[in-house]
Amino acid sequence: MKTTAPPDPNPCRPRHFKPGPCGPAPQEGPTKQVLETSHTRLLITGALLCLAFLVIGGRLVEVAGFKSDDARIARVVPETHTLAGRADIVDRNGVLLATTLQTPSLYADPKEVLNARDTARKLVRVLPDLNEAEVYAKLTVDKNRSFIWLKRRLTPRQQDAVNRLGLPGIDFQAEDQRLYPQANTVSHVVGYVGVDNKGLAGIERSFDDVLRHRRQPLALSIDLRVQAILREEIARQIAEFKAIGGSGIIMDVNTGEVIALVSLPDFDPNDPGASPTANLFNRVTLGTYEIGSVFKIFTFAMALDEHVTSMTGGYDATNPIKIGRFTIHDDHAQRRWLSVPEIFMYSSNIGAAKMALDVGGDRQRDFLDRLGLLSTPKFELPEVAAPLVPTVWRPVNTMTIGFGHGISVSPLQIATAVSAVVNGGILHRATLLKLPPGEPVSGQRVLSPETSIEMRKLLRLVVEKGTGKLAEAPGYLIGGKTGTAEKVVGQRYATHLLMSSFAGVFPINDPRYFIMISIDEPHGDAKSFGYATGGWVAAPGVSRTVERMASLVGIQPIDEDSPEIRRSLMVALPTPSGWKFASN
Amino acid sequence: MIRPGTVVWLLLVMVVGYAMFQVKYEVMQQEDTLAQLNKQITDGRERIRVLDAEWSYLTRPDRLNRLAARYLDLSPIGSAQIVTLSAVPERPGAPAALVANRAPAAPSLSVAPIPSMPIQPGAEFATAISGIEP
Numbered sequence: 222m223k224t225t226a227p228p229d230p231n232p233c234r235p236r237h238f239k240p241g242p243c244g245p246a247p248q249e250g251p252t253k254q255v256l257e258t259s260h261t262r263l264l265i266t267g268a269l270l271c272l273a274f275l276v277i278g279g280r281l282v283e284v285a286g287f288k289s290d291d292a293r294i295a296r297v298v299p300e301t302h303t304l305a306g307r308a309d310i311v312d313r314n315g316v317l318l319a320t321t322l323q324t325p326s327l328y329a330d331p332k333e334v335l336n337a338r339d340t341a342r343k344l345v346r347v348l349p350d351l352n353e354a355e356v357y358a359k360l361t362v363d364k365n366r367s368f369i370w371l372k373r374r375l376t377p378r379q380q381d382a383v384n385r386l387g388l389p390g391i392d393f394q395a396e397d398q399r400l401y402p403q404a405n406t407v408s409h410v411v412g413y414v415g416v417d418n419k420g421l422a423g424i425e426r427s428f429d430d431v432l433r434h435r436r437q438p439l440a441l442s443i444d445l446r447v448q449a450i451l452r453e454e455i456a457r458q459i460a461e462f463k464a465i466g467g468s469g470i471i472m473d474v475n476t477g478e479v480i481a482l483v484s485l486p487d488f489d490p491n492d493p494g495a496s497p498t499a500n501l502f503n504r505v506t507l508g509t510y511e512i513g514s515v516f517k518i519f520t521f522a523m524a525l526d527e528h529v530t531s532m533t534g535g536y537d538a539t540n541p542i543k544i545g546r547f548t549i550h551d552d553h554a555q556r557r558w559l560s561v562p563e564i565f566m567y568s569s570n571i572g573a574a575k576m577a578l579d580v581g582g583d584r585q586r587d588f589l590d591r592l593g594l595l596s597t598p599k600f601e602l603p604e605v606a607a608p609l610v611p612t613v614w615r616p617v618n619t620m621t622i623g624f625g626h627g628i629s630v631s632p633l634q635i636a637t638a639v640s641a642v643v644n645g646g647i648l649h650r651a652t653l654l655k656l657p658p659g660e661p662v663s664g665q666r667v668l669s670p671e672t673s674i675e676m677r678k679l680l681r682l683v684v685e686k687g688t689g690k691l692a693e694a695p696g697y698l699i700g701g702k703t704g705t706a707e708k709v710v711g712q713r714y715a716t717h718l719l720m721s722s723f724a725g726v727f728p729i730n731d732p733r734y735f736i737m738i739s740i741d742e743p744h745g746d747a748k749s750f751g752y753a754t755g756g757w758v759a760a761p762g763v764s765r766t767v768e769r770m771a772s773l774v775g776i777q778p779i780d781e782d783s784p785e786i787r788r789s790l791m792v793a794l795p796t797p798s799g800w801k802f803a804s805n
Numbered sequence: 806m807i808r809p810g811t812v813v814w815l816l817l818v819m820v821v822g823y824a825m826f827q828v829k830y831e832v833m834q835q836e837d838t839l840a841q842l843n844k845q846i847t848d849g850r851e852r853i854r855v856l857d858a859e860w861s862y863l864t865r866p867d868r869l870n871r872l873a874a875r876y877l878d879l880s881p882i883g884s885a886q887i888v889t890l891s892a893v894p895e896r897p898g899a900p901a902a903l904v905a906n907r908a909p910a911a912p913s914l915s916v917a918p919i920p921s922m923p924i925q926p927g928a929e930f931a932t933a934i935s936g937i938e939p
Contacts, residue, residue, distance in 0.1 A: 317861035323851055402861035449866030696884030769881050778884035 306397035307418060308431070309438035310411055312445040313480075313655045317438075318411050319401050319425070319490075321418075325380045325393040327371045329360055333390030337361045340388050347382040348372060373416070374398050399425075401490040406449055409503040410441065410482050410602070410653065413490035422493075422501065424653065427603045440655040442478035447471060447770045451481040454769075455738055458762040459485060462743035462753060468504035469738045469762075470632050471770075474640035474726065476662045477649030479633075480734065480774075484508075507604040509629035510739070513706030513755070514568045514688075515639075515724045516625025521565055521679060522642045523588040524576045526672040533793065535560040538571040544617050549574050549624075552705070552754075553688065562792045565679045566687035568703065570624040577623025582614045585622065591667045592638040592648065594630050601653040606631050625704060636735050639724055643680070643700075643732045646673045678792045681729045692725055692760035694767040696778025698786070701725030701763065703755035708742070718742050723759035727767055730789050733776060738762045 310319040334340050337360040345353040351372060359369050380393060399414045412423015420429035455467040471481040484504040488496035524530050538559045541550035553567045564572030577585060589595050597607040609629035611618045621627035633651055641648035647664040656662060680700030683689045688703040704722040707714040722739040726732045738759040745751040
């Protein structure tokens, strides 16, 4: 290579031009200028390219060598992938009440289906509840559609069977399905959802938005075990007395948490359409009833708190009261002067009416309003009824309301108000949500602690000696009040159609739980000697429920005959020979 | 003519190119694994949810009640069966230390003693569970 001619100093020259033989051509004039210009241009271009490569190189080093934020994208993916459609609902112990599962739904793409008749026939063979003609119609009616549902929510077994057919144009799409493993047991509390998973009743409806956007399960105040016990015992009473329905509520008197809420007949939230519409009705919150003598609890609390009468006072209950077209008489008539505890014990309407009249209509209305009995309660369920309250509060209203007629309230309101009467006088809002344990719950004082203690004694007296003896549960010290109300049919009271209730509190010396059972239209039987009153129909259910639930909620049985308990619940009763302590 | 510099650069280009593709395939493989793992996690969680629901369904209080009534010789605990520790009589000849410890009996709960029964190894239990519904 060394032998070849030295490189041409001017490669741009025309081929036919040869420079003179005397050395390189002098570079001057226009040629030199052109060369210098191109030199500069080359330099600039090179520098720019170098810069570009430097930038790219730097970026490469940065991406490869240092951790960048982009890595996070990869890590977020699984979380969003596994987000369930709707949050679970659990009870206070974390037992599942409602959950969401992915279930396959079957759809067809009519454009892809090869033989509609054959496809329809094969599908109906594995899914017998489909109609062959209908499926065929769906597959053929509109060839331009590329999506049509054939069947929603298949079981894994059905999905497998359809897959085995290997039909073209038939496919599955996963859909969220709401499931209620406890079926009927908590139906009225949890409620149910529609096909598109929108809440239509109960907690599902009132917390629809929350459940949609939440990931942790929603914990209710309900204790499933207690709920099941209460439901079973109410069902037993309904069956025994051939009643048309019943309701029950258990509440923590110190927090307002609802531990159990039962309304029978009920429904299966997995398929609410299968039950008659009447079963969807929540008797505890949406039903308002004239509750009868249970209401005397409020009359007595009011009279004692306002110091209108005292535990040693009394009223003459010898003769029925006639006012206007009403006659107020006693069911368990004693026909004599009765002391205040006796009026409560024998559930004397005459005594309660006179007591209410002594307090007066205005103070009565104020007191009942303070206990939340005259306004629609605030509660977590959408199915909450307003009480039926007389518009004009005449003396006759004062008297009838004194023993629980002429005013209709829901069992939920009774539970909230009685809890306040026995817990020392603090009214807590009823709630279905689990409150953090151990934290003080806010409430407002509605009556004095002294009145509350006196009311406990009176309630215990009813179970020990009065109309509620059948509610006794040995060791658990129940106190309570019976109530039997004639149902209003049309414009009048129907004497043979009763609403029989028992409202109880236990243990009465240090109240923990309120429990009320109401039985709708019970019929007395031989075992109850034909009686269908609250003391015969509802009280035994309360007794059994308390016996079964007490050990579950950690209540220790106590000796009712121990001197401390006796002394704390002593009530003086008049006897022909003077006042005598009832509990001796 | 190939200068040594060119050779070095060519080699470098080849090495870098090879390494780049190697890394790329590795990343693709890792991404596949990641997607697979994510799917496994999703499936696993879904299975857990199904099992949770099934467990909750199978331990319904009314079902347990029914099964207990049919297969167990037990009934709900009554209030008479629950006593305080102090109400339990001392066992004659108990070690002195134990007696001393138990003296200030706290009002803690304890279940009344159940008369001890000779345990027949497995026979009864086996017959009991053989009939349990699936």
